[in-house]
Amino acid sequence: MPSHDLFGAEEQTLASAQELIESGRFADLADGKLYAALVKDYQKLLRATRRLMRLSDRNEEQLNALTQEQRRANEIIAEKNKELESLSKKLSKYLSPQIYQSIFTGAQNVEITSNRKKLTIFFSDVVNFTETTDKMESEDLTNLLNRYLTEMTNIALEHGATIDKYIGDAIMVFFGDPESRGVKEDARCCVRMAIAMLKRLRELQTEWLELGAEQPFHLRIGINTGYVTVGNFGSNDRMDYTIIGSCVNATARLEFHAETDGILIGHETYALVKDEVNTEEHEPIKVKALPNPCAVTRCWGCTTTWLARDPSSARSRTASSCYWI
Amino acid sequence: MTEFYRPVFTALDEYLGALGQGSCRFDFELIYLNSSSAKAVMMLMDKLEAAAAGGATVDIYWLYDKEDDTMQELGEEFGEDLEAAKFHLEKMAG
Numbered sequence: 516m517p518s519h520d521l522f523g524a525e526e527q528t529l530a531s532a533q534e535l536i537e538s539g540r541f542a543d544l545a546d547g548k549l550y551a552a553l554v555k556d557y558q559k560l561l562r563a564t565r566r567l568m569r570l571s572d573r574n575e576e577q578l579n580a581l582t583q584e585q586r587r588a589n590e591i592i593a594e595k596n597k598e599l600e601s602l603s604k605k606l607s608k609y610l611s612p613q614i615y616q617s618i619f620t621g622a623q624n625v626e627i628t629s630n631r632k633k634l635t636i637f638f639s640d641v642v643n644f645t646e647t648t649d650k651m652e653s654e655d656l657t658n659l660l661n662r663y664l665t666e667m668t669n670i671a672l673e674h675g676a677t678i679d680k681y682i683g684d685a686i687m688v689f690f691g692d693p694e695s696r697g698v699k700e701d702a703r704c705c706v707r708m709a710i711a712m713l714k715r716l717r718e719l720q721t722e723w724l725e726l727g728a729e730q731p732f733h734l735r736i737g738i739n740t741g742y743v744t745v746g747n748f749g750s751n752d753r754m755d756y757t758i759i760g761s762c763v764n765a766t767a768r769l770e771f772h773a774e775t776d777g778i779l780i781g782h783e784t785y786a787l788v789k790d791e792v793n794t795e796e797h798e799p800i801k802v803k804a805l806p807n808p809c810a811v812t813r814c815w816g817c818t819t820t821w822l823a824r825d826p827s828s829a830r831s832r833t834a835s836s837c838y839w840i
Numbered sequence: 841m842t843e844f845y846r847p848v849f850t851a852l853d854e855y856l857g858a859l860g861q862g863s864c865r866f867d868f869e870l871i872y873l874n875s876s877s878a879k880a881v882m883m884l885m886d887k888l889e890a891a892a893a894g895g896a897t898v899d900i901y902w903l904y905d906k907e908d909d910t911m912q913e914l915g916e917e918f919g920e921d922l923e924a925a926k927f928h929l930e931k932m933a934g
Contacts, residue, residue, distance in 0.1 A: 559921070563882055566917050567875045573910050574874065 521568075525561050529554065611678040614756045617693040627754060629746025633698050634691035635705040635738060635784060636763055637676070638770035639667070639712065641684040642733040650729060659723055660684060663732070666719060667712055674708035679757050689758055692745045702740050702787035709736045709778045710792075716776075737770030739781035772800050845880045852884065856891040863897035869932070870904075870911060878914070885918055885925075892924035901928045 532554045541547035607615045617623040641663070648656050660683075667686055671678055675696070676688040688708075690701035713734060720731040741762030747754040765781065773779035785794060855864070866888055873881065885900070892898040900922065902915035912929070919927035 562917075562921065563879070566882075566914075567878055569917075570873060570878050570910075570914065571875050573913075574872075577910070 522561060522565060529558060529561070532557070611756070612672060613677045613693050623693060627747050627749070627751065629744045629748070630692075631742055632692050632695075632745050633740065633742050634689045634745065634758060634762075635698075635702040635740040635787075636743065636758065636766040637686070637688045637690075637705050637709060638737045638766050639686045639709075640735050640770055642735055642775050643730075644684040644732075663719070663723075666715055670711045670715060671708055674704045674711070676705070676708060680755075689743075689745075692758075698740065699787045702738075702784050703791055705738055706778070706780065706784070706788045706792060709738060712736070713776055713778070733775045735770050735773040735775065736778040737766050737768070737773055737780075738778060738784050739766035739769055740783040740787060741765070741781070768800060845883075848880075849883065849887070852887055856887060856896070859891060859896045861895045861897075863899070864891075865899045865901065867901045867903060868915075871908065873911075873914065881918065882921075885921060889922050889925050892922075892926075898925040899928060900925050901930060903930050903932050906931045906933070 532550075535541075536547065536551050536554065541550060603619070610618075614623070648659065651659070663684065664681055664686070668678060671686070671688050674690075675694070676690055677692060679687040679689055681687075688705075690705045691698065695701055696704065713736070716732060716734055723732055739762055741760075743758040743760035743762050745756075745758045747756055748759065749755050762781075769779040769781060779797065780788070780794075866884075868881065870877075870881075888898050888900055900919075902911075902918065904911035904915055912931070915929045919929060
């Protein structure tokens with residue numbers, strides 16, 4: 516509604532007042548001047564009122580425009596967030612869930628940095644995987660391998676492992692970073708996980724044989740506890756969150772020397788889990804690749820390594836040089 | 841709002857009271873005005889206009905952003921009320 520319509524009554528009052536001044540009805544000059552001054556003030560007041568009303572309308576208009584603009588911006592932001600969320604969900608598949616969480620919660624920076632920590636490390640490998648799957652079609656092999664890795668990964672995550680990497684059919688995980696339940700509990704979780712994996716593997720044998728594998732799958736597992744360097748390695752453009760150190764190499768060697776469907780654990784791991792599992796002493800293993808013999812001795816507990824196996828078998832060997840779980 | 845403007849009114853009253861027949865310049869440079877502030881600006885204009893009517897040389901500059909139509913229109917309206925004071929409506933560069 517135009518302002519002259521809103522102020523029609525006031526305009527009418529002013530017009531009447533103006534007519535009164537011009538009619539010369541004020542005999543007293545002082546009264547006339549006083550009345551004219553009042554009319555002038557009334558005019559001014561009316562102008563101010565109109566001005567304030569226009570200003571108020573303009574401000575409201577601007578506020579509405581800003582609100583709409585903000586709403587559109589919010590919609591765009593929500594859409595972008597959705598896209599980012601979907602993208603980050605896809606990217607998260609390439610990371611261990613713990614690493615993903617620690618990056619996305621801001622607990623960890625994405626930069627080349629590392630720390631020394633005492634972790635329990637796990638290596639597993641399918642015995643004679645290449646020979647076992649040699650005659651399988653590529654698609655069947657892919658299905659089989661993915662099924663195997665999925666099953667093992669589920670067990671690893673259930674036990675709180677950080678999955679470092681898959682190397683073909685080999686799996687490397689560790690416990691104690693980025694989250695730790697304490698060195699002892701980390702070691703126990705790792706051994707429990709290994710036992711659960713062997714158990715599940717046996718359940719899956721039938722399925723895999725039906726898929727075309729000529730022989731049942733068997734695993735070798737090595738577990739070791741010790742200080743490693745953990746963090747982001749690589750370049751600023753491409754980095755891996757992983758662990759390095761002699762203890763890691765030693766674990767790989769333990770896995771190599773483990774018996775079929777057996778778990779070979781280092782001395783420090785043994786010390787942390789011995790009251791929970793049955794073990795049997797195994798003869799010492801020397802790790803050739805390590806440059807510093809002293810470090811090897813410390814990492815391996817000087818002389819002893821331990822062989823572990825599913826406790827459900829209730830086996831407890833008494834041989835002098837190895838321990839069976 | 842009254843508390844906010846009271847020191848400004850007091851300072852201006854003191855200044856204009858001492859100005860006599862002298863000259864002064866008052867700049868307004870605003871990006872937003874609510875209704876209360878608009879009333880306060882009109883009161884400031886009244887004080888300046890009264891000083892000018894009393895013999896002072898008063899120049900009022902209303903500076904507005906070149907893309908701010910609202911401030912330009914407000915300046916034009918405020919300027920209409922001034923008779924003794926000289927009103928300057930100026931667009932700011934950049």
